[in-house]
Amino acid sequence: xxxxxxxxxxxxxxxxxxxxxxxxxxxxxxxxxxxxxIPMMKLRMADVPHLIDLQDVGGMxxxxxxxxxxxxxxxxxxxxxxxxxxxxxxxxxxxxxALQIADPQVRYMGTLGGxxxxxxxxxxxxxxxxxxxxxxxxxxxxGERVIPAREFYEAAYVTAREDGxxxxxxxxxxxxxxxxxxxxxxxxxxxxxxxxxxxxxxxDGKCVSAAIAxxxxxxxxxxxxxxxxxxxxxSVDDAALKAAVAAMLGDIDPTEDNRGPVAFKNHVAGVILRxxxxxxWSRA
Amino acid sequence: MSNKMHVNLxxxxxxxxxxxxxxxxxxxALREKLNITGPHxxxxxxxxxxxxxxxxxxxxxxxxxxxxxxxxxxxxxxEGLGNPDALHVLQExxxxxxxxxxxxxxxxxxxxxxxxxxxNPNPTEADVRFGIAGNIxxxxxxxxIVKSILSAASEMNAAKEAAQ
Numbered sequence: 001x002x003x004x005x006x007x008x009x010x011x012x013x014x015x016x017x018x019x020x021x022x023x024x025x026x027x028x029x030x031x032x033x034x035x036x037x038i039p040m041m042k043l044r045m046a047d048v049p050h051l052i053d054l055q056d057v058g059g060m061x062x063x064x065x066x067x068x069x070x071x072x073x074x075x076x077x078x079x080x081x082x083x084x085x086x087x088x089x090x091x092x093x094x095x096x097x098a099l100q101i102a103d104p105q106v107r108y109m110g111t112l113g114g115x116x117x118x119x120x121x122x123x124x125x126x127x128x129x130x131x132x133x134x135x136x137x138x139x140x141x142x143g144e145r146v147i148p149a150r151e152f153y154e155a156a157y158v159t160a161r162e163d164g165x166x167x168x169x170x171x172x173x174x175x176x177x178x179x180x181x182x183x184x185x186x187x188x189x190x191x192x193x194x195x196x197x198x199x200x201x202x203x204d205g206k207c208v209s210a211a212i213a214x215x216x217x218x219x220x221x222x223x224x225x226x227x228x229x230x231x232x233x234x235s236v237d238d239a240a241l242k243a244a245v246a247a248m249l250g251d252i253d254p255t256e257d258n259r260g261p262v263a264f265k266n267h268v269a270g271v272i273l274r275x276x277x278x279x280x281w282s283r284a
Numbered sequence: 285m286s287n288k289m290h291v292n293l294x295x296x297x298x299x300x301x302x303x304x305x306x307x308x309x310x311x312x313a314l315r316e317k318l319n320i321t322g323p324h325x326x327x328x329x330x331x332x333x334x335x336x337x338x339x340x341x342x343x344x345x346x347x348x349x350x351x352x353x354x355x356x357x358x359x360x361x362x363e364g365l366g367n368p369d370a371l372h373v374l375q376e377x378x379x380x381x382x383x384x385x386x387x388x389x390x391x392x393x394x395x396x397x398x399x400x401x402x403x404n405p406n407p408t409e410a411d412v413r414f415g416i417a418g419n420i421x422x423x424x425x426x427x428x429i430v431k432s433i434l435s436a437a438s439e440m441n442a443a444k445e446a447a448q
Contacts, residue, residue: 008306034350035330038348039348041307104415105333105343105418106348109344189417
């Protein structure tokens with residue numbers, strides 16, 4: 001419950017954030033909503049001698065809906081996503097997923113950027129971002145670079161973001177077709193036993209494209225290209241669903257924990273994916 | 285490392301200034317520095333919501349906010365909603381509908397419910413249950429809490445209509 005002491009910074013611009021990160025290296029961490037970092041600090045599982053609070057750094061709280069893409073600032077909260085009518089119109093899967101994350105209080109504080117950058121495979125947004133083929137903008141001493149969500153996650157808590165870099169924004173191609181975020185969890189606020197993101201396009205009864213990603217079934221989110229491909233060209237009938245599930249099971253690698261043993265997680269992953277595809281297809 | 289900082293907080297309409305280490309959690313600043321002991325601590329993993337207060341218009345778990353982060357914020361706690369002589373409609377209804385037993389979750393529950401009704405004045409039962417899902421209660425089984433909140437909502441709406 002009692003975090004270790006730290007030096008606190010609340011800079012007003014990104015240059016200052018980056019200079020503090022450079023000065024203190026591994027000893028400095030940025031904090032957005034604080035709802036993963038503070039709990040870890042309270043358990044003394046995260047040691048953060050220099051804590052940089054991003055709340056006063058401007059330019060990261062906007063949701064911009066363009067003709068082809070949606071740009072969401074890293075400090076946009078889960079409740080901002082839920083409340084944004086225009087966003088719900090063009091990318092309803094974001095709202096559907098955000099409502100399954102944590103609880104009201106946590107959603108007021110927790111940010112999209114923090115959810116994405118955290119690197120915990122339990123987080124829901126990373127898999128969703130892979131499904132949507134989002135890309136992440138990070139800024140560091142050498143300027144900005146853009147990393148595709150599908151290449152961002154390397155292992156639990158290990159991402160392509162370098163220590164001196166800060167995630168500033170997420171860019172999502174405007175999603176097409178039907179969608180579903182289906183999550184099996186033990187209770188409100190729990191990380192998924194298994195969850196699936198599906199975005200699918202129906203052209204006259206035939207699936208012409210499908211993207212599938214799974215959450216908390218490996219040490220990273222899993223984008224299953226083969227599972228999506230198994231649906232393309234089909235009418236999403238039972239055979240196609242079976243093929244997609246079989247393909248997905250080949251890509252995940254769950255581990256046993258108090259959400260269940262591996263065999264159960266594989267089973268649940270299949271059930272969840274089937275439901276997600278069916279709901280997405282019904283909306284396509 | 286344990287340098288203290290000046291912290292300014294407006295709590296329930298009153299300005300406070302005090303010295304605190306940045307790492308001090310808002311809940312402890314409220315309880316131990318300001319003697320505002322309605323908000324409680326029920327866990328150390330940010331689940332229970334007993335510490336819920338309203339900070340800058342958001343329901344937050346004050347155990348998951350550093351006092352440094354809250355510096356400059358406006359905070360409302362259960363003490364700012366009503367008092368024994370002039371109960372808030374929610375407090376009145378929690379009493380009327382037996383929405384509490386031990387009373388430990390109640391300050392957080394009512395503070396959260398106040399924000400919920402501000403955002404959604406006409407919630408369904410499902411909306412209420414989902415809207416207070418960040419608040420755990422060990423005593424009531426929630427049923428009477430839901431009743432209390434729904435009843436408060438209709439009273440607040442009736443009062444609003446009467447005022448118009």
